Amino acid sequence: MNERLMLLTAFICSIAGIFVIYISSGVIEGMMQPADSISLEDEGRNIKVQGKIVDYYEGDNIVIMEIEKPSVVKVVLFKNKARNLSIAEGTQLEIMGKVEEYEGSLEVIGNRVRVIG
Amino acid sequence: MFLELLLAASLGIFAGIFTGLTPGVHINLVAILVVSSASYLLGIFSLASLGVFIIAMAITHTFLDTIPAIFLGAPEADTALGVLPGHKLLLQGRGYEAVKLTIVGSFFSFLLALAFFPLFIWIVPRVYEGLQKWIAWILIVIMAYMILGERSNEARLYAAVVFLLSGILGAFVFNFPNLNQPLFPLLSGLFGISMLIVSLSDNAQIPKQYITDEIRLGKWQSFKALLSATFSGSLVSFFPGLGPAQAAIIGSNTMGKTNNYTFLVLVGGINTVNMLVSLVSLYTIDKARNGAVLAMQQIIDKVDFNMLILFIGTSLFAAGIATFLTLYISRVFSNVISHVNYKVLTLSIITFIVALTFYFSSFMGLLILITSTAIGIIPNVVNVKRSHAMGCLILPVILFFLL
Structure with a gap:
């Protein structure tokens, strides 16, 4: 050779x-590309969501947020994925995560999150 | 996006040059740095770019890490068995050829593994559970075959002693708490310093190094070596606790008769194949089988088909560039090394390894280094194969699966 x-x-x-x-x-x-909306076809897929927090609930280990983009998407974030993230209404976030169904409605289980504004 | 990915791949190649050429600096170290700063890096780069960076670094590393193993006698787990044949060729003025043989192994086994990729994707989820419980027994049979393959009963006894001593040392080192970089003193002693001490006592000299374009390999022999590298490198990438070191033992025994040339092709091929095929484990069974892929998994979470194709493209790019780079850097090493006094060089390397060991693992590391060097000299004194000292990695794996 x-x-x-x-x-x-x-x-x-x-x-x-x-x-x-x-x-x-x-x-x-x-x-x-940030998804405009999520549907049943997206279940199990990894997508990116960008939008403004319009409501949220903060537990010991979990944060559940409603993100407006402009349609409202529910995002569930475990706190180990969101260290040093200050949650407040109006904060613009970019979230990457998987679409899953929970009790009949679709939500995004966040894997990565960052503040964009 | 394309330019960002290309930039990430190029940076990964540079990182792979650094980790591949620097003894004691493993890709896992850089991969951990990437993971720990991921939240910052993701503000600049996309997820895919971080994955591309890690893959390009890992593939490049598997090409370049044979250079310090052959020229300096400072191996990692995946290059340990290549030190002795590589150093033999170096002392015959053919260090460049030795590196080139490992590149033939790395590059063509990579292409062969790529051709088998669809088969791996089909087969891994089907055999994973079934084969796992047989791994310990497969390794026991292979080691027994290796030991019984020595020329006399006395040699077989010594081979068993070397295997057990290094295995017990390995089991101790892996279970020692809070020990940084445990492999570095272990492998440097067994395969690096022990060989350098033997060369020193033989008053060896590094002759002028010859750089030739020819690759002296028989077609059938090299094909067998490439096939063995692909088989064993991919086999171990599916199972926990196994790596290129175990693959080298499996590969050298499944291949049959080997010489220094084909053995270097085999050793070169195994770690590249292992890195490439570990992507299959990640994609099909969602299991990370080495530090770099684990780091990627932590960043990306789930690798889908599109991401897999991107990583294959990155591997192709990195493998091609790494072939050029390794040959070029090896030429530079060849030109420099023959002008250096071998005794001074060897003593400097030993001092460097001792200093690095102390830096990584303090006094406990030095104790491991001294013990492993002593064990590593035994095969030379009693004239049995040094590969029995791979017991340091094989025995702990056997115990892991059996106990």
């Missing part, structure tokens, strides 16, 4: 990798 042949294959691999990253970036970017 020749080193040049290996390097040529490696070069083709890098280009193929860039191409796959390029294609994937389009798909992932689409998934990362």
